[in-house]
Amino acid sequence: MKFNKLFNVILLFISLQLSAQSWQWGKQGGSWTNLSGGKQENVISIVTDKFNNSYILSIVGYQNLNIDGVPKTAYQNNNGDLVIASFDCEGNYRWSRIIGGNGYDRINRLHIDADDNIYAFGKLSRLNGDTYFRNETGIDITLPSYNGNIPDQNLQTLFGVKYSSDGELLWLRMPQAEDVTLTDALSNSHSLDFHVDREGNSSWLCLLPAGSYGDGNFVNTQEGRNLFILKYDSEGNFIEGHPIDLHGFLYYPSLILEKHPINGNYYITAAFYNIGGSSEPFTINNEPIEHSMVLVAFNETGNYLWHKESDESQFGSISNMVIDESGYIYLTGKAIENTMFDNLDLTLNVPEPGHYPFLMKLLPNGDRLWKQRTESSAGYPSTAITVSGNEVAISGYENGLQWGDFFFETVNNRGTDVYFTRFNKYTGEVLGVEKLINITDASSLFDYSFAISSSQYKNYYLTGQFEARLEVGADVLTENSPDTDFFIAKFGQSNCNCTLPEPSFTISELDPRTIELQYTGSSDYNTIHWDFGNGEYSTQVNPIYTYEEAGDYFILVTVENNCGYAQYSLRQTLHTEDYNSELIIVYPNPTEDYLYLGNTIEDYYYYYITNLLGQKLKEGYVKTNSLYVGDLRGQVYMLKITLTTGKTLSFKFVKN
Template sequence: MRTILFILTVLYCLPFATKGQSAKLEWASQMKGSSFDVCQAIALDAAGNVYATGYFSTTTDFDPGPGVFNLHSLNAEDIFLAKYNPDGKLVWAKSIGDFRYQAGYSITLDAAGNIYITGIFFGSLDFDPGPGVTTLSSAGNEDVFISKFTNDGDLIWAKKIGGASNDFSNAIVLDKTGNIYICGYFDGTSDFDPGTGVYNMTSAGSTDIYICKFTNNGNFVWAKQVGGPSSESAYSIGLDAQNNVYATGFFWGTVDFDPGPGVHDLVSNGFGDGFILKLNNGGNFIKAARLGGDSRTRCTYLKMDNSNALFVTGYFDGDTDFDPGSGTQILHSPVGDEDVFVAKYDLNLDLVWVQHITGPSFQRSFALDADADGNVYATGHYNGSADFDPGPGTHILTASNDPDIFVLKLNASGAFQWVAQGTGNFYGSGYALKLDQQNNIYVAGTFEGTKDFDPGPDEYKLTSAGESEIFIEKLRQCANAAVTRDLTVNACTSYTLNGRTYSSSGDYINILLNERGCDSIITNLHLTINRPGSTQQVNICQGQSYFAGGRPQTRTGIYYDTLRTAAGCDSIRITDLTVQPAPKPNLGPDRNLCKGQNIVLDPGLFDSYLWQDNSNQAVYTVSSPGTYRVTVTNQYNCSATARVVIHKLVSPPANFLPPDQSLCSGNVLKISLPGYRSWAWNTGATASSIEIITAGMYYVTVTDPDNCTGSDSIIVTKADCIPIGIPNAFTPNNDGRNDVFRPSQNIEVNSYQLQVFNRNGQLLFQSNDISKGWDGRYKDQPLDPGTYVYQVTILDANSRLHQYKGNIMLIR
């Protein structure tokens, strides 16, 4: 009894330390399916109802309660749209799909509670989830859709934009009058007017960025494009109080970010940089900022807060400068790994602060939101161990195997407040995050295996039945500071604190909750249990630890624990610890699959294998997109899991050369094919472009970034070309450019005459000197802009007469 009294005295004499706000689980729901399901976006109404969209496969039960509400996809992924009440209970769920791939990627609401979603679809698709029929048909591959629904999920209208190649929509936002803005990327020529009109834009390279505005009825207002010779995409879009438009994403190479007649080039240095683009409400350029460095930067989401500060999140590796101005603010992440960034900018795109979430593996952030006080919240996933405190302190979270979910809060100055962790044995990630009016936090995404969604000491585990399942969770914040204290205890058998009994030595965190379920007293318990002497043989796998010698051990050795307590409990424990090596399976990076080909997944040489379909062969042949996973076990019975995502089937390159052409003698035909990994021309060249000066057949075999190969050919014939070149307009404004109308010749001539007439046949200019041209004057007076008539007469070296007549436009 004296020992117990001593412990209590120490406890209450310890100084108290305060802890800031923390997150507590209100509820977590899963939508049980049998295949691959993902929630891409959520929206909230003023009552706290949750609206979600994304995609699902095969059969999924969208009722997280005891009831069943199954939706069925016909073959590939289908779009879902669902509504849940503030307690996470199903209100309704709808599906849109056929036997091809389609997905919802962004969702928002208007003031009347109508729902707007955008995403992609392929083929002909009925967008009315009710008994009606509203069919849209894609022009080629994936096209973009925008659809509006009532608050009960009934279709109001659906529109589509796109072209013969790939078009993608990533984000949607409304202004206060209900106008609609979307962003994404497109390839080739696409029509951005969903109505009867046509507004075509053509990408400059592989893919270009687009930003569009439509009325609340889906009618076209304007569309703008930004692009260069490589690939670009916009991932997120937002508006300020003046309805200026902001977009963020990534770009490669040199890109002109002014969609108008002006030029504002930004140049990426590494493997793609992030950007922030600001346009006015008419889509006209205001400013653009580059965020990047020597490797890769991706800006995945932006959000304006109530003070019109601009928050941006994403991920990067290498040395990256997040200050787009004259200063520098460089953060470092090892090349090959990825770290999270959260940055704050003012409306002039000047950096306020940037923070860095770092670890030895990879972390990604996909969504964020900000509250009325300027606190910012972000979600995504992390792998291995990561420090979520970007300041001088540390707050380490460790994912047990595959990536785990995180929810992070920073204050308005970027200082760490708290982080919540969703832990499990397989992949999980947050893709969407929203705050309600009480600053409750809603997070949605996907997970595999078993995940504990309670960020506190308790557990609330959900287990997926398929490859991955949709989750939505609600977290509340505890505003009152909790008391933190340290307690060191020696006991003979076990020790009980706040209703929890500890029967083995170790360091524990004991949390006493108040009546609201928030942390009240947090005790760091350092417990030593003195038992009689014993010897034990212990085997653990690499990456695990075992408590011996007074602390967690991770190395092979013999450890002694010899203790004498004040209560007279003597204990000597000998631990013979062996650390066995863990296997390291590797399925390679996530990638696409070329049509007509297979991918053989080889994780390496191990004792046993267990693939996602419960097969146990050493290698696995993949012929369709999906998520593939293998758990391997070595001779020491240590296991590890590797995972790879085969995103989609892609077609081999075809018809990428220009049509057959003719070539004048002495001219050069240049053909450039950017965007591929390799080129093999029949001339022996291996560059992305060639210059052709002689007639013949030319063919090339290319390999694209997905390792798909394709061939194409072009026939170049010799042309019977005219011996002179005659422009059709000139601008005599004395700027040194195109001031004189003068034909050019590429043959030898015996005689030459140039005459210029007005429309009445009056001779205005005549010269027999081939080096002289007409400067737009008559009798030394400048003539008015308009159309004039020329006649060129040439007697060549072979005494053949050539005469050419036509119109020339004088422009001032």
């Protein structure tokens, strides 16, 4: 008995150790190059795969460039190249790929599909030198430089590239025509953002002049520069292009594109600052936009649906947007005091004027479910979002802020530290704030974070840039350049080889509005959360839920154990307009001998009765309003009735 107690204590200790979250490791990279144009060596995007490998996108220089101590070669100029680098769960360097040439090259961000392929879309310069797509030891593709003596050649600047999870270049696509002009290639064409779904289909948001694209498969006849979404399949084949009704840009704007995983709609956030002095107003669907924070929805063919905006025109901004697997929209950024968004309070009744980081969760129609903001002015925005199981997290940088009960004091001349804040995804409750320390009491050292990701294994990956020194758990990163280095830091668990739960469930329709969810997955979980697809949730094992409206609902279950979380989803369509749940009822319940239907069914119907294990006990094809059940044992049963219309109704009843 003593041995059993000791053994149980040891198991509990091991379980707590496996599930404890802390800073695990940190890695860095950079060069000795002072980049021009105010650029810094900084991670601007990160994604993680199902094996806990991470992939970062960073700007880098060329002098003594290394990534986690691995020497790398970049183009020898001060404009900077772009590197995609991968690390495994334990922080070991896997591979890196450098893209760029002599000019200002840009990649919007990274995306990953369900097969862990990596996508990067952007724009190259191609002036005054060749552009390279480098592999680990050599070059995959060389794009020749534009030669001014040969006009309209080697000027395709927009590009999309796909890599395997091991860094193999799978395809490169350049949508512009081979004879695109110098002005159109450099000044009138821009890659603004892109989205890749789980199947690897890409939607690319571009600002384009008139011309042909996608090997001549799409022709833009609109005058001037206009927004379009160009679509490619997973093999890189061009599918189609659609115009997007956003207009009035003197310079290309800051836009974020997401595609809804269920309804297929496009959502675009915009920071509309008319700093270029354009006399043409910004418009959406021919409606002038005068405020700084905007969310607009288009259907999958680019037709305008709706938009929502703030009531403040200068200082507020949406920094990032994410749509999770259930289709909920998360927005983060900053707002000044007394700001409304779509006539809803965002920063009313704050204690003082200033800039307040925020996070809000919306339904697919734009209705808000909840919002959170800092308790005091932070001066800086929150910058990125990631959704992890039952949590959502945002990253940022601070010199004093308060999220909920978690507080960091403002210190004069301290600079900024990087942090991330975790929230309950269902309620918005603040769960915790984690930060990285530079040098204690250091003055004027500024660290920044603009990207964060997470994995199923309760791990968060915070990235950015740092000056001088950064403490990440037991790892101390020391800057190796005269400016800044980029970093990636893992917060989570040390175990990289644990077993996730395997969820599944079935749906039974009890009446036209009510469903019963039966969990049928593995039992090795600690918590279970059901999301009914309308903003409501349950933590019961087998909940019964009644919807108020008809529609398609994406039902998701999330189960979590000490290793991490796993999810399983099904779609449920409720046609409540066809039936009034009060017209067909079953009584008495409980019953002794007969069940009666509460309204006349004028045609034949098929019925069957099962126990709760699903074993069929009685069935028939009848035309009667009473069913004999006196021959059944006393317990709980399920009755299913299928009408001639094909509609199936389910009822649970008790036999005494």
